[in-house]
Amino acid sequence: MIVLDRGIARLVVHGANLLAMRESRSDRHSQLGAGMLNIIAVCTGNICRSPLAEILLASHLADLDVRLSSAGTRARDGMEVTPETASIALSLGAPKARIERHRARFLTNDVLGSADLGLALSREHRRQIVEMDPTFMRKTFTARELARLLEDISNEELLGAAASAADTSAPSSRFSAMLSVVASRRGTVIPPAAEDDDVIDPYRRSPRTYELSAAQLTASLPAVERLARLAFAL
Template sequence: MVDVLVVCTANMIRSPLAELYLRDRLAHLPVTVRSAGTHPGPGDGMTRRARDAARDLGLSMTDAEAHRPQRLTRELVEQADIILGASRVHRSACVRLDLSALGRSFTMREFARLSAAVDAGSLANALARAGDDTDARVRAAIEQVREIRGTTNPPGDPTADDVFDPELSRRRAHYARAVDEMVPALDALVAYADLVSQMVPSR
Protein backbone atom coordinates (compact mmCIF):
# COMPACT_ATOMS: atom_id res chain seq x y z
CA MET A 1 0.00 0.00 0.00
CA VAL A 2 1.09 3.55 -0.76
CA ASP A 3 0.69 5.79 2.29
CA VAL A 4 -0.39 9.40 1.68
CA LEU A 5 -0.37 11.87 4.57
CA VAL A 6 -2.19 15.21 4.35
CA VAL A 7 -1.38 17.90 6.91
CA CYS A 8 -2.92 21.20 7.96
CA THR A 9 -3.11 23.10 11.24
CA ALA A 10 -6.19 21.98 13.17
CA ASN A 11 -7.05 18.85 11.14
CA MET A 12 -10.63 20.08 11.06
CA ILE A 13 -10.99 21.61 7.58
CA ARG A 14 -8.39 21.36 4.83
CA SER A 15 -6.55 18.11 5.60
CA PRO A 16 -9.62 16.01 6.47
CA LEU A 17 -11.39 17.29 3.35
CA ALA A 18 -8.33 16.37 1.30
CA GLU A 19 -8.16 12.98 3.02
CA LEU A 20 -11.79 12.18 2.18
CA TYR A 21 -11.39 13.47 -1.37
CA LEU A 22 -8.24 11.47 -2.11
CA ARG A 23 -9.63 8.37 -0.44
CA ASP A 24 -12.62 8.57 -2.77
CA ARG A 25 -10.71 9.39 -5.96
CA LEU A 26 -7.92 6.87 -5.33
CA ALA A 27 -10.17 4.02 -4.22
CA HIS A 28 -9.22 2.05 -7.35
CA LEU A 29 -5.55 2.03 -6.35
CA PRO A 30 -3.70 0.42 -3.38
CA VAL A 31 -3.45 3.71 -1.49
CA THR A 32 -4.03 4.58 2.16
CA VAL A 33 -4.78 8.24 2.96
CA ARG A 34 -4.47 9.78 6.44
CA SER A 35 -4.55 13.32 7.75
CA ALA A 36 -3.19 15.15 10.78
CA GLY A 37 -2.78 18.62 12.20
CA THR A 38 0.22 20.44 13.60
CA HIS A 39 -2.05 21.89 16.31
CA PRO A 40 -5.25 19.82 16.39
CA GLY A 41 -8.33 21.90 17.06
CA PRO A 42 -10.32 21.82 20.29
CA GLY A 43 -13.38 20.53 18.46
CA ASP A 44 -14.23 16.86 18.22
CA GLY A 45 -14.63 16.69 14.44
CA MET A 46 -14.65 18.59 11.16
CA THR A 47 -16.24 22.02 11.25
CA ARG A 48 -19.84 22.28 10.07
CA ARG A 49 -18.87 24.14 6.92
CA ALA A 50 -16.17 21.56 6.18
CA ARG A 51 -18.77 18.81 6.45
CA ASP A 52 -21.03 20.84 4.15
CA ALA A 53 -18.15 21.07 1.66
CA ALA A 54 -17.63 17.30 1.87
CA ARG A 55 -21.31 16.75 1.13
CA ASP A 56 -21.20 19.15 -1.83
CA LEU A 57 -18.22 17.22 -3.22
CA GLY A 58 -20.16 13.97 -2.97
CA LEU A 59 -17.84 12.52 -0.33
CA SER A 60 -18.74 10.00 2.36
CA MET A 61 -20.70 11.77 5.07
CA THR A 62 -20.26 8.75 7.31
CA ASP A 63 -16.49 9.28 7.16
CA ALA A 64 -16.88 13.04 7.51
CA GLU A 65 -18.96 12.63 10.66
CA ALA A 66 -16.56 10.03 12.06
CA HIS A 67 -13.42 12.18 11.62
CA ARG A 68 -11.58 13.20 14.77
CA PRO A 69 -8.65 15.66 14.77
CA GLN A 70 -5.28 13.92 15.04
CA ARG A 71 -1.91 15.37 15.99
CA LEU A 72 0.97 15.19 13.52
CA THR A 73 3.67 12.86 14.84
CA ARG A 74 7.09 11.75 13.75
CA GLU A 75 5.73 8.23 13.27
CA LEU A 76 3.08 9.43 10.81
CA VAL A 77 5.71 11.35 8.85
CA GLU A 78 8.11 8.40 8.79
CA GLN A 79 5.38 6.04 7.55
CA ALA A 80 4.22 8.28 4.70
CA ASP A 81 5.38 7.69 1.15
CA ILE A 82 4.23 11.17 0.16
CA ILE A 83 3.25 14.11 2.34
CA LEU A 84 0.98 16.95 1.22
CA GLY A 85 0.80 20.06 3.37
CA ALA A 86 -1.97 22.60 3.03
CA SER A 87 0.76 25.24 3.12
CA ARG A 88 4.52 25.65 3.27
CA VAL A 89 4.29 25.89 7.07
CA HIS A 90 2.90 22.36 7.25
CA ARG A 91 5.49 21.01 4.83
CA SER A 92 8.22 22.48 7.00
CA ALA A 93 6.69 21.03 10.17
CA CYS A 94 6.91 17.55 8.68
CA VAL A 95 10.53 17.99 7.68
CA ARG A 96 11.41 19.21 11.18
CA LEU A 97 10.01 15.97 12.57
CA ASP A 98 11.95 13.85 10.08
CA LEU A 99 14.65 15.35 7.85
CA SER A 100 14.40 12.38 5.49
CA ALA A 101 10.90 13.60 4.59
CA LEU A 102 12.32 16.57 2.67
CA GLY A 103 12.23 14.82 -0.69
CA ARG A 104 8.68 13.52 -0.29
CA SER A 105 7.03 16.54 1.30
CA PHE A 106 5.18 19.09 -0.81
CA THR A 107 2.28 21.43 -0.45
CA MET A 108 -0.81 20.27 -2.34
CA ARG A 109 -0.57 23.03 -4.90
CA GLU A 110 3.20 22.69 -5.20
CA PHE A 111 2.86 18.99 -6.07
CA ALA A 112 0.27 19.84 -8.72
CA ARG A 113 2.52 22.51 -10.23
CA LEU A 114 5.60 20.27 -10.29
CA SER A 115 3.97 17.01 -11.37
CA ALA A 116 2.48 18.77 -14.39
CA ALA A 117 6.04 19.46 -15.56
CA VAL A 118 7.27 15.85 -15.28
CA ASP A 119 8.25 14.45 -18.67
CA ALA A 120 6.27 11.27 -19.41
CA GLY A 121 9.28 9.67 -21.09
CA SER A 122 11.56 10.33 -18.14
CA LEU A 123 8.90 8.99 -15.79
CA ALA A 124 8.51 5.83 -17.87
CA ASN A 125 12.27 5.27 -17.84
CA ALA A 126 12.47 5.80 -14.08
CA LEU A 127 9.63 3.35 -13.49
CA ALA A 128 11.22 0.80 -15.83
CA ARG A 129 14.41 0.94 -13.80
CA ALA A 130 12.36 0.45 -10.63
CA GLY A 131 10.82 -2.73 -12.04
CA ASP A 132 7.74 -4.24 -10.43
CA ASP A 133 8.61 -3.41 -6.81
CA THR A 134 5.84 -1.11 -5.62
CA ASP A 135 7.96 0.78 -3.10
CA ALA A 136 10.68 1.38 -5.66
CA ARG A 137 8.15 2.61 -8.22
CA VAL A 138 6.59 5.02 -5.74
CA ARG A 139 10.01 6.39 -4.80
CA ALA A 140 10.92 6.75 -8.47
CA ALA A 141 7.68 8.59 -9.27
CA ILE A 142 8.09 10.99 -6.36
CA GLU A 143 11.75 11.52 -7.22
CA GLN A 144 10.71 12.72 -10.67
CA VAL A 145 8.57 15.41 -9.04
CA ARG A 146 11.32 16.31 -6.57
CA GLU A 147 13.79 16.76 -9.41
CA ILE A 148 11.47 19.26 -11.07
CA ARG A 149 11.47 21.25 -7.82
CA GLY A 150 15.24 21.38 -7.98
CA THR A 151 15.35 22.67 -11.56
CA THR A 152 12.51 25.20 -11.69
CA ASN A 153 12.04 28.54 -10.01
CA PRO A 154 9.33 28.83 -7.34
CA PRO A 155 6.33 31.05 -8.12
CA GLY A 156 6.90 34.77 -7.79
CA ASP A 157 4.32 34.83 -5.03
CA PRO A 158 5.24 32.03 -2.57
CA THR A 159 1.68 31.91 -1.23
CA ALA A 160 0.61 30.55 -4.63
CA ASP A 161 1.68 27.13 -3.31
CA ASP A 162 -0.57 27.42 -0.23
CA VAL A 163 -4.25 26.59 0.22
CA PHE A 164 -6.16 29.42 1.90
CA ASP A 165 -7.14 28.76 5.52
CA PRO A 166 -10.88 29.48 5.94
CA GLU A 167 -10.65 29.04 9.70
CA LEU A 168 -9.31 32.60 9.84
CA SER A 169 -12.79 33.94 9.14
CA ARG A 170 -15.12 30.91 8.91
CA ARG A 171 -17.01 32.71 6.12
CA ARG A 172 -18.75 30.55 3.54
CA ALA A 173 -16.98 32.34 0.70
CA HIS A 174 -13.60 31.57 2.25
CA TYR A 175 -14.46 27.88 2.54
CA ALA A 176 -15.37 27.97 -1.15
CA ARG A 177 -12.02 29.59 -1.90
CA ALA A 178 -10.16 26.85 -0.03
CA VAL A 179 -12.05 24.13 -1.89
CA ASP A 180 -11.47 25.87 -5.24
CA GLU A 181 -7.72 25.97 -4.55
CA MET A 182 -7.50 22.46 -3.13
CA VAL A 183 -9.55 20.29 -5.48
CA PRO A 184 -7.58 20.99 -8.69
CA ALA A 185 -4.35 20.28 -6.79
CA LEU A 186 -5.70 16.98 -5.49
CA ASP A 187 -6.98 16.08 -8.96
CA ALA A 188 -3.43 16.57 -10.23
CA LEU A 189 -2.15 14.05 -7.69
CA VAL A 190 -4.84 11.58 -8.74
CA ALA A 191 -3.93 12.06 -12.40
CA TYR A 192 -0.24 11.51 -11.63
CA ALA A 193 -1.03 8.37 -9.62
CA ASP A 194 -3.15 7.06 -12.49
CA LEU A 195 -0.36 7.77 -14.97
CA VAL A 196 2.13 5.87 -12.81
CA SER A 197 -0.24 2.92 -12.38
CA GLN A 198 -0.80 2.70 -16.15
CA MET A 199 2.92 2.40 -16.85
CA VAL A 200 3.05 -1.34 -16.34
CA PRO A 201 6.56 -2.74 -15.72
CA SER A 202 8.09 -4.63 -18.64
CA ARG A 203 8.23 -8.38 -18.27
Template sequence: MTLLHPVRILTVCTGNICRSPVAERLLQAGLDQVLPGGFEVRSAGTRAMVGNPIQPLSADIIRRYGGTPDDFSSRQLNQNILRESDLVLTMASNHRGEVLQLDPSMLKRTFTIREFARMVTALEARGNASPSDTDFAQLWRELPARASSVRHLVLAAQASDNDVADPYKQGAEAYLRMEDELAPAILRILRHARLSLAS
Protein backbone atom coordinates in the same frame (compact mmCIF):
# COMPACT_ATOMS: atom_id res chain seq x y z
CA MET B 1 -4.10 -5.67 -8.77
CA THR B 2 -3.88 -5.61 -4.97
CA LEU B 3 -0.96 -4.33 -2.92
CA LEU B 4 0.29 -6.05 0.22
CA HIS B 5 1.53 -2.71 1.53
CA PRO B 6 -0.56 0.29 0.45
CA VAL B 7 1.21 3.51 -0.46
CA ARG B 8 0.79 5.75 2.58
CA ILE B 9 0.03 9.42 2.01
CA LEU B 10 -0.27 11.94 4.83
CA THR B 11 -1.94 15.35 4.47
CA VAL B 12 -1.07 18.05 7.01
CA CYS B 13 -2.55 21.39 8.09
CA THR B 14 -2.80 23.25 11.39
CA GLY B 15 -5.92 22.13 13.26
CA ASN B 16 -6.66 19.03 11.15
CA ILE B 17 -10.32 19.98 10.87
CA CYS B 18 -10.59 22.10 7.67
CA ARG B 19 -7.98 21.68 4.93
CA SER B 20 -6.10 18.42 5.49
CA PRO B 21 -9.28 16.36 6.08
CA VAL B 22 -10.66 17.55 2.73
CA ALA B 23 -7.41 16.54 1.03
CA GLU B 24 -7.37 13.22 2.91
CA ARG B 25 -10.92 12.18 2.12
CA LEU B 26 -10.94 13.33 -1.53
CA LEU B 27 -7.57 11.79 -2.32
CA GLN B 28 -8.67 8.54 -0.68
CA ALA B 29 -11.98 8.48 -2.58
CA GLY B 30 -10.27 9.19 -5.90
CA LEU B 31 -7.37 6.78 -5.37
CA ASP B 32 -9.78 4.03 -4.34
CA GLN B 33 -11.27 4.36 -7.82
CA VAL B 34 -7.82 4.12 -9.42
CA LEU B 35 -6.63 1.13 -7.39
CA PRO B 36 -8.82 -0.16 -4.56
CA GLY B 37 -6.67 -0.94 -1.54
CA GLY B 38 -3.60 0.56 -3.16
CA PHE B 39 -3.43 3.71 -1.05
CA GLU B 40 -3.98 4.68 2.55
CA VAL B 41 -4.50 8.42 3.00
CA ARG B 42 -4.54 9.93 6.48
CA SER B 43 -4.14 13.41 7.93
CA ALA B 44 -2.82 15.21 11.00
CA GLY B 45 -2.37 18.74 12.34
CA THR B 46 0.66 20.63 13.55
CA ARG B 47 -1.53 22.11 16.31
CA ALA B 48 -4.44 19.73 16.03
CA MET B 49 -7.79 20.22 17.71
CA VAL B 50 -7.48 16.63 18.84
CA GLY B 51 -10.65 14.57 18.67
CA ASN B 52 -12.68 17.16 16.78
CA PRO B 53 -14.71 16.25 13.68
CA ILE B 54 -14.35 17.92 10.30
CA GLN B 55 -15.73 21.46 10.15
CA PRO B 56 -19.22 21.48 8.58
CA LEU B 57 -18.31 23.57 5.52
CA SER B 58 -15.30 21.33 4.82
CA ALA B 59 -17.56 18.31 5.20
CA ASP B 60 -19.89 19.82 2.59
CA ILE B 61 -16.98 20.11 0.13
CA ILE B 62 -16.01 16.48 0.71
CA ARG B 63 -19.56 15.32 -0.01
CA ARG B 64 -19.80 17.51 -3.10
CA TYR B 65 -16.83 15.69 -4.66
CA GLY B 66 -18.06 12.24 -3.71
CA GLY B 67 -16.12 11.59 -0.52
CA THR B 68 -17.35 10.94 2.99
CA PRO B 69 -16.54 13.12 6.02
CA ASP B 70 -17.88 10.54 8.50
CA ASP B 71 -15.92 8.86 11.29
CA PHE B 72 -13.17 11.47 11.43
CA SER B 73 -11.23 12.54 14.49
CA SER B 74 -8.51 15.19 14.41
CA ARG B 75 -5.06 14.03 15.51
CA GLN B 76 -1.76 15.65 16.40
CA LEU B 77 1.17 15.24 14.03
CA ASN B 78 4.15 13.41 15.50
CA GLN B 79 7.33 11.72 14.33
CA ASN B 80 5.81 8.24 14.36
CA ILE B 81 3.02 9.31 12.01
CA LEU B 82 5.58 10.89 9.67
CA ARG B 83 7.81 7.85 9.55
CA GLU B 84 4.90 5.66 8.48
CA SER B 85 4.34 7.92 5.43
CA ASP B 86 5.67 7.45 1.91
CA LEU B 87 4.55 10.94 0.88
CA VAL B 88 3.59 13.98 2.96
CA LEU B 89 1.46 16.71 1.39
CA THR B 90 1.13 19.87 3.45
CA MET B 91 -1.47 22.57 2.97
CA ALA B 92 1.04 25.42 3.31
CA SER B 93 4.78 26.06 3.30
CA ASN B 94 4.88 26.69 7.04
CA HIS B 95 3.47 23.19 7.64
CA ARG B 96 6.28 21.75 5.52
CA GLY B 97 8.74 23.57 7.73
CA GLU B 98 7.12 22.15 10.85
CA VAL B 99 7.22 18.63 9.43
CA LEU B 100 10.95 18.99 8.78
CA GLN B 101 11.54 20.35 12.26
CA LEU B 102 9.93 17.21 13.65
CA ASP B 103 11.82 14.90 11.32
CA PRO B 104 14.48 16.29 8.93
CA SER B 105 14.72 12.88 7.26
CA MET B 106 11.35 13.62 5.60
CA LEU B 107 12.89 16.37 3.43
CA LYS B 108 12.64 14.47 0.14
CA ARG B 109 9.15 13.13 0.84
CA THR B 110 7.40 16.35 1.92
CA PHE B 111 5.82 18.94 -0.37
CA THR B 112 3.01 21.44 -0.30
CA ILE B 113 0.10 19.84 -2.14
CA ARG B 114 -0.12 22.59 -4.76
CA GLU B 115 3.61 22.36 -5.48
CA PHE B 116 3.44 18.57 -5.75
CA ALA B 117 0.55 18.81 -8.19
CA ARG B 118 2.62 21.08 -10.44
CA MET B 119 5.55 18.66 -10.17
CA VAL B 120 3.63 15.58 -11.30
CA THR B 121 2.17 17.61 -14.17
CA ALA B 122 5.71 18.58 -15.18
CA LEU B 123 6.77 14.93 -15.05
CA GLU B 124 3.92 14.06 -17.41
CA ALA B 125 4.90 16.88 -19.78
CA ARG B 126 8.47 15.55 -19.91
CA GLY B 127 7.25 12.02 -20.52
CA ASN B 128 9.20 11.08 -17.42
CA ALA B 129 7.55 7.73 -16.91
CA SER B 130 8.94 4.96 -14.74
CA PRO B 131 10.21 1.78 -16.39
CA SER B 132 7.38 -0.55 -17.28
CA ASP B 133 8.81 -3.29 -15.07
CA THR B 134 8.46 -1.13 -11.97
CA ASP B 135 5.41 -2.15 -9.94
CA PHE B 136 2.81 0.44 -9.07
CA ALA B 137 3.60 0.69 -5.37
CA GLN B 138 7.32 1.06 -6.03
CA LEU B 139 6.58 3.69 -8.67
CA TRP B 140 4.67 5.76 -6.10
CA ARG B 141 7.30 5.28 -3.42
CA GLU B 142 9.89 6.61 -5.87
CA LEU B 143 7.63 9.45 -7.03
CA PRO B 144 8.79 12.01 -4.41
CA ALA B 145 12.39 11.74 -5.65
CA ARG B 146 11.29 11.98 -9.28
CA ALA B 147 9.07 14.96 -8.48
CA SER B 148 11.95 16.73 -6.74
CA SER B 149 13.95 16.52 -9.96
CA VAL B 150 11.55 18.91 -11.69
CA ARG B 151 10.98 21.30 -8.77
CA HIS B 152 13.08 23.97 -10.51
CA LEU B 153 10.66 23.87 -13.47
CA VAL B 154 7.55 24.66 -11.46
CA LEU B 155 8.61 27.35 -9.01
CA ALA B 156 5.68 29.45 -7.84
CA ALA B 157 5.40 33.02 -9.09
CA GLN B 158 4.82 34.01 -5.47
CA ALA B 159 5.13 32.02 -2.27
CA SER B 160 1.38 32.09 -1.60
CA ASP B 161 0.82 30.07 -4.80
CA ASN B 162 2.12 27.04 -2.87
CA ASP B 163 -0.40 27.46 -0.06
CA VAL B 164 -4.05 26.60 0.49
CA ALA B 165 -5.74 29.39 2.42
CA ASP B 166 -6.96 28.57 5.92
CA PRO B 167 -10.74 29.12 6.20
CA TYR B 168 -11.03 28.38 9.94
CA LYS B 169 -13.43 30.71 11.78
CA GLN B 170 -14.33 32.43 8.51
CA GLY B 171 -17.44 32.34 6.36
CA ALA B 172 -18.49 30.36 3.33
CA GLU B 173 -16.44 32.55 0.98
CA ALA B 174 -13.21 31.47 2.69
CA TYR B 175 -14.15 27.82 2.28
CA LEU B 176 -14.86 28.40 -1.41
CA ARG B 177 -11.40 29.93 -1.77
CA MET B 178 -9.90 26.89 -0.05
CA GLU B 179 -11.80 24.65 -2.46
CA ASP B 180 -10.63 26.67 -5.47
CA GLU B 181 -7.00 26.28 -4.39
CA LEU B 182 -7.17 22.67 -3.20
CA ALA B 183 -9.46 20.89 -5.66
CA PRO B 184 -7.33 21.46 -8.80
CA ALA B 185 -4.25 20.09 -7.01
CA ILE B 186 -6.13 16.98 -5.89
CA LEU B 187 -7.49 16.42 -9.40
CA ARG B 188 -4.00 16.68 -10.91
CA ILE B 189 -2.63 14.13 -8.46
CA LEU B 190 -5.51 11.75 -9.18
CA ARG B 191 -4.94 12.14 -12.92
CA HIS B 192 -1.29 11.25 -12.40
CA ALA B 193 -2.31 8.14 -10.47
CA ARG B 194 -4.54 7.03 -13.34
CA LEU B 195 -1.79 7.66 -15.90
CA SER B 196 0.84 5.86 -13.84
CA LEU B 197 -1.36 2.80 -13.50
CA ALA B 198 -1.98 2.76 -17.25
CA SER B 199 1.71 3.08 -18.17
Protein backbone atom coordinates in the same frame (compact mmCIF):
# COMPACT_ATOMS: atom_id res chain seq x y z
CA MET C 1 36.78 3.02 31.18
CA ILE C 2 35.70 5.32 28.33
CA VAL C 3 34.22 8.67 29.41
CA LEU C 4 32.20 10.58 26.82
CA ASP C 5 31.74 14.35 26.78
CA ARG C 6 28.11 15.07 27.68
CA GLY C 7 27.47 16.77 24.35
CA ILE C 8 28.92 13.84 22.44
CA ALA C 9 26.97 11.41 24.59
CA ARG C 10 23.73 13.24 23.76
CA LEU C 11 24.56 13.07 20.05
CA VAL C 12 25.25 9.34 20.32
CA VAL C 13 21.93 8.77 22.08
CA HIS C 14 20.07 10.97 19.59
CA GLY C 15 21.66 9.13 16.67
CA ALA C 16 20.75 5.77 18.15
CA ASN C 17 17.16 6.90 18.74
CA LEU C 18 16.87 8.26 15.20
CA LEU C 19 18.20 5.01 13.75
CA ALA C 20 15.77 2.97 15.85
CA MET C 21 12.89 5.22 14.76
CA ARG C 22 13.79 4.80 11.08
CA GLU C 23 14.14 1.04 11.44
CA SER C 24 10.74 0.94 13.12
CA ARG C 25 9.24 2.91 10.25
CA SER C 26 10.86 0.60 7.74
CA ASP C 27 9.34 -2.37 9.56
CA ARG C 28 5.90 -0.73 9.50
CA HIS C 29 6.26 -0.02 5.79
CA SER C 30 7.09 -3.67 5.21
CA GLN C 31 4.05 -4.68 7.24
CA LEU C 32 1.83 -2.40 5.15
CA GLY C 33 3.29 -4.04 2.07
CA ALA C 34 5.23 -2.59 -0.82
CA GLY C 35 2.07 -2.94 -2.90
CA MET C 36 0.31 -0.26 -0.86
CA LEU C 37 0.78 3.49 -1.04
CA ASN C 38 0.56 5.52 2.15
CA ILE C 39 -0.33 9.22 1.81
CA ILE C 40 -0.78 11.64 4.69
CA ALA C 41 -2.24 15.14 4.35
CA VAL C 42 -1.14 17.71 6.92
CA CYS C 43 -2.56 21.10 7.90
CA THR C 44 -2.86 22.96 11.22
CA GLY C 45 -5.99 21.78 13.05
CA ASN C 46 -6.89 18.72 10.94
CA ILE C 47 -10.50 19.88 10.78
CA CYS C 48 -10.62 21.80 7.48
CA ARG C 49 -8.02 21.40 4.74
CA SER C 50 -6.24 18.12 5.42
CA PRO C 51 -9.35 16.04 6.16
CA LEU C 52 -10.94 17.39 2.98
CA ALA C 53 -7.85 16.29 1.04
CA GLU C 54 -7.89 12.88 2.74
CA ILE C 55 -11.60 12.28 2.18
CA LEU C 56 -11.65 13.39 -1.45
CA LEU C 57 -8.51 11.45 -2.38
CA ALA C 58 -9.91 8.36 -0.65
CA SER C 59 -12.96 8.60 -2.90
CA HIS C 60 -10.94 9.23 -6.06
CA LEU C 61 -8.49 6.39 -5.38
CA ALA C 62 -10.93 3.87 -3.92
CA ASP C 63 -10.09 1.37 -6.65
CA LEU C 64 -6.38 1.35 -5.73
CA ASP C 65 -4.54 0.00 -2.69
CA VAL C 66 -3.86 3.45 -1.21
CA ARG C 67 -4.07 4.31 2.47
CA LEU C 68 -5.13 7.92 3.06
CA SER C 69 -4.78 9.68 6.41
CA SER C 70 -4.39 13.19 7.78
CA ALA C 71 -3.12 15.06 10.83
CA GLY C 72 -2.57 18.58 12.14
CA THR C 73 0.52 20.32 13.47
CA ARG C 74 -1.59 21.93 16.20
CA ALA C 75 -4.58 19.63 16.20
CA ARG C 76 -6.70 18.84 19.23
CA ASP C 77 -7.25 15.10 19.13
CA GLY C 78 -10.84 14.00 18.59
CA MET C 79 -12.31 17.11 16.96
CA GLU C 80 -14.72 16.70 14.05
CA VAL C 81 -14.44 18.55 10.75
CA THR C 82 -16.03 22.00 10.73
CA PRO C 83 -19.64 22.17 9.47
CA GLU C 84 -18.44 24.20 6.47
CA THR C 85 -15.89 21.53 5.52
CA ALA C 86 -18.47 18.78 5.93
CA SER C 87 -20.89 20.66 3.67
CA ILE C 88 -18.25 21.19 0.99
CA ALA C 89 -17.13 17.56 1.14
CA LEU C 90 -20.73 16.39 0.72
CA SER C 91 -21.25 18.73 -2.22
CA LEU C 92 -18.18 17.21 -3.88
CA GLY C 93 -19.59 13.70 -3.54
CA ALA C 94 -17.72 12.46 -0.47
CA PRO C 95 -19.48 9.71 1.53
CA LYS C 96 -21.31 11.14 4.53
CA ALA C 97 -20.14 8.27 6.76
CA ARG C 98 -16.48 8.98 5.99
CA ILE C 99 -16.93 12.67 6.80
CA GLU C 100 -18.71 11.97 10.07
CA ARG C 101 -16.16 9.50 11.37
CA HIS C 102 -13.20 11.83 10.91
CA ARG C 103 -11.45 12.78 14.15
CA ALA C 104 -8.54 15.19 14.31
CA ARG C 105 -5.06 13.86 15.16
CA PHE C 106 -1.98 15.71 16.31
CA LEU C 107 1.00 15.13 14.02
CA THR C 108 3.73 13.08 15.68
CA ASN C 109 6.58 10.92 14.40
CA ASP C 110 4.40 7.86 14.85
CA VAL C 111 1.48 9.42 12.97
CA LEU C 112 3.80 10.52 10.17
CA GLY C 113 5.09 6.97 10.09
CA SER C 114 6.44 5.61 6.83
CA ALA C 115 4.25 7.64 4.47
CA ASP C 116 5.18 7.60 0.80
CA LEU C 117 3.97 11.18 0.41
CA GLY C 118 3.63 14.02 2.88
CA LEU C 119 0.95 16.26 1.35
CA ALA C 120 1.28 19.60 3.13
CA LEU C 121 -1.37 22.27 2.79
CA SER C 122 1.09 25.15 3.20
CA ARG C 123 4.81 25.82 3.11
CA GLU C 124 4.82 26.03 6.90
CA HIS C 125 3.34 22.54 7.20
CA ARG C 126 5.92 21.27 4.71
CA ARG C 127 8.70 22.77 6.84
CA GLN C 128 7.33 21.19 10.01
CA ILE C 129 7.10 17.74 8.44
CA VAL C 130 10.69 17.91 7.20
CA GLU C 131 11.94 19.21 10.55
CA MET C 132 10.21 16.29 12.23
CA ASP C 133 11.91 13.84 9.85
CA PRO C 134 14.52 15.14 7.36
CA THR C 135 14.13 11.96 5.27
CA PHE C 136 10.81 13.44 4.11
CA MET C 137 12.58 16.29 2.28
CA ARG C 138 12.14 14.79 -1.20
CA LYS C 139 8.73 13.25 -0.58
CA THR C 140 6.92 16.19 1.01
CA PHE C 141 5.25 18.86 -1.11
CA THR C 142 2.46 21.31 -0.63
CA ALA C 143 -0.56 20.23 -2.67
CA ARG C 144 -0.31 23.25 -4.95
CA GLU C 145 3.46 22.93 -5.29
CA LEU C 146 3.12 19.32 -6.41
CA ALA C 147 0.55 20.27 -9.03
CA ARG C 148 2.72 23.15 -10.26
CA LEU C 149 5.87 21.06 -10.58
CA LEU C 150 4.05 18.23 -12.36
CA GLU C 151 2.54 20.47 -15.05
CA ASP C 152 5.55 20.22 -17.35
CA ILE C 153 6.46 16.59 -16.63
CA SER C 154 5.08 14.10 -19.10
CA ASN C 155 3.70 10.69 -18.23
CA GLU C 156 6.49 9.20 -20.35
CA GLU C 157 9.15 10.83 -18.18
CA LEU C 158 7.42 9.73 -14.98
CA LEU C 159 7.01 6.16 -16.23
CA GLY C 160 10.66 6.17 -17.26
CA ALA C 161 11.59 7.04 -13.69
CA ALA C 162 9.24 4.35 -12.38
CA ALA C 163 10.92 1.81 -14.66
CA SER C 164 14.26 2.57 -12.99
CA ALA C 165 12.90 2.16 -9.45
CA ALA C 166 14.65 -0.15 -7.00
CA ASP C 167 11.67 -2.52 -7.23
CA THR C 168 9.72 -1.93 -10.43
CA SER C 169 6.98 -4.32 -9.33
CA ALA C 170 6.22 -2.36 -6.13
CA PRO C 171 3.95 0.69 -6.49
CA SER C 172 5.57 2.34 -3.46
CA SER C 173 9.01 2.06 -5.06
CA ARG C 174 7.74 3.34 -8.40
CA PHE C 175 5.96 6.21 -6.63
CA SER C 176 9.18 7.16 -4.81
CA ALA C 177 11.15 7.21 -8.06
CA MET C 178 8.60 9.50 -9.68
CA LEU C 179 8.60 11.84 -6.69
CA SER C 180 12.36 12.18 -7.07
CA VAL C 181 11.80 13.51 -10.59
CA VAL C 182 9.24 16.00 -9.27
CA ALA C 183 11.57 17.11 -6.46
CA SER C 184 14.35 17.73 -8.97
CA ARG C 185 12.21 20.49 -10.52
CA ARG C 186 12.33 22.58 -7.36
CA GLY C 187 14.10 25.84 -8.00
CA THR C 188 13.53 25.60 -11.74
CA VAL C 189 9.76 26.13 -11.74
CA ILE C 190 9.02 29.18 -9.61
CA PRO C 191 5.51 30.23 -8.56
CA PRO C 192 4.44 33.83 -9.34
CA ALA C 193 4.30 34.41 -5.58
CA ALA C 194 5.48 32.17 -2.73
CA GLU C 195 2.01 32.05 -1.17
CA ASP C 196 0.70 30.52 -4.39
CA ASP C 197 1.99 27.19 -3.07
CA ASP C 198 -0.34 27.42 -0.06
CA VAL C 199 -3.99 26.44 0.31
CA ILE C 200 -5.57 29.27 2.28
CA ASP C 201 -6.70 28.44 5.82
CA PRO C 202 -10.48 28.99 6.02
CA TYR C 203 -10.90 28.28 9.76
CA ARG C 204 -13.23 30.79 11.43
CA ARG C 205 -13.49 32.77 8.21
CA SER C 206 -16.26 33.49 5.73
CA PRO C 207 -18.08 30.95 3.58
CA ARG C 208 -16.40 32.59 0.59
CA THR C 209 -12.97 31.78 2.09
CA TYR C 210 -14.01 28.16 2.59
CA GLU C 211 -15.03 28.02 -1.07
CA LEU C 212 -11.72 29.58 -2.18
CA SER C 213 -9.74 27.16 0.00
CA ALA C 214 -11.64 24.17 -1.39
CA ALA C 215 -11.16 25.38 -4.96
CA GLN C 216 -7.40 25.72 -4.45
CA LEU C 217 -7.24 22.25 -2.95
CA THR C 218 -9.44 20.42 -5.44
CA ALA C 219 -7.49 21.93 -8.34
CA SER C 220 -4.35 20.32 -6.90
CA LEU C 221 -5.62 16.83 -6.11
CA PRO C 222 -5.60 15.47 -9.69
CA ALA C 223 -1.78 15.69 -9.53
CA VAL C 224 -1.73 13.27 -6.59
CA GLU C 225 -4.18 10.94 -8.32
CA ARG C 226 -2.08 11.03 -11.48
CA LEU C 227 1.08 9.92 -9.64
CA ALA C 228 -0.78 7.23 -7.73
CA ARG C 229 -2.32 5.75 -10.87
CA LEU C 230 1.01 5.76 -12.68
CA ALA C 231 2.57 3.98 -9.70
CA PHE C 232 0.08 1.16 -10.12
CA ALA C 233 0.35 1.09 -13.93
CA LEU C 234 2.44 -2.07 -14.01
